[in-house]
Amino acid sequence: MDLNTIWFVLLMFLFTGYFLLEGFDYGVGILLPFLGKDDADRRVIINTIGPFWDANEVWLVTAGASMFAAFPHWYATLFSGFHIALLLLLVSLIFRGVAFEFRSKDRHPRWRSLWDWSIFAGGLVPALLWGIAFANIVRGVPIGPDMQYQGGFWNLLNPYALSGGLAFLALFTLHGAVFLNLRTRGEMLERAQKAAERLWLPTVVLVAIFVVGGYLATDMFSRLGLNPGPVPLGAGAALLAVGWFIRQRSHGWAFAMTSLSIALSAAGVAMGLYPRVMVSSLNDAWSLTIYNASSSPYTLQVMSIVALVILPVVLIYQGWSYWVFRKRVGREDVLEY
Secondary structure (H helix, E strand, C coil): CCHHHHHHHHHHHHHHHHHHHHHHHHHHHHHHHHHCCCHHHHHHHHHHHCCCHHHHHHHHHHHHHHHHHHCHHHHHHHHHHCHHHHHHHHHHHHHHHHHHHHHHHCCCHHHHHHHHHHHHHHHHHHHHHHHHHHHHHHHCECECCCCCECCCHHHHCCHHHHHHHHHHHHHHHHHHHHHHHHHECCHHHHHHHHHHHHHHHHHHHHHHHHHHHHHHHCCHHHHHCCCCCHHHHHHHHHHHHHHHHHHCCCHHHHHHHHHHHHHHHHHHHHHHHCCEEECECCCHHHCEECCCCCCCHHHHHHHHHHHHHHHHHHHHHHHHHHHHCCCCECCCCCCCC
């Protein structure tokens, strides 16, 4: 395995970690206005992700920096072509981060309502946009022989991409509901349980539509075949198993299955793309690959040494933080946010 492939795998690992961890953050934020009946309820919901949300976003920062260093042409084409969508994503994440810190600064209902809806929008908009972005990367966008994006913003809002946005949105919302089952108790736990039960079937339907659309709108059919292998099939099986574990109130297993479904789905996308990183809809020969979009071998070597030292430390620290804040949250607890 060459360094180009290693860094492609590592980059997919970082995005998978981001979707897995930040996915339930988004889902919890989306559910905030609907499960929180009063301010105390909403504080409970926010405090379930309060210790984690900023550390979870580190995965996105690391993935973006790694893409810039390892595959600068991919970074340039993606950020120049998707700049409006990425700007909307950035603004929503800024408002979301500010909302977590500013919400508790004033007790006025209008003040807190403003930031509650900012948290909601900061979960909904990124979930939708990430689905649209990844669907377009797999489907293909108009990239010329000079690696320049030749389309506009509206080219990105095609039916397949919108189905991807809805699938990501539904999956992250379900992931958030299952996470709340793990982190709350009492009446809030019952509301989260009902939300998870109601969300499961629509999520399965939307994901199924996205998968079928992938076979019709992309070259996944020719690359993976009718039997795509254990990874994509495992993602589907895990999502189906979520419904059974939710009904059995096996909250830990339900969360493990939503996490597994997200991780295997990301791996399936990587398998369908490799060795490409962005597909050109104009001419497949103009697609960006891990070879024509990469940095020099020396750069990849240096980055590999740095990653080998830093990545284990980050993983250990984040695992430790989840262990420390593993207890359930209730109205009677001392709440920071």
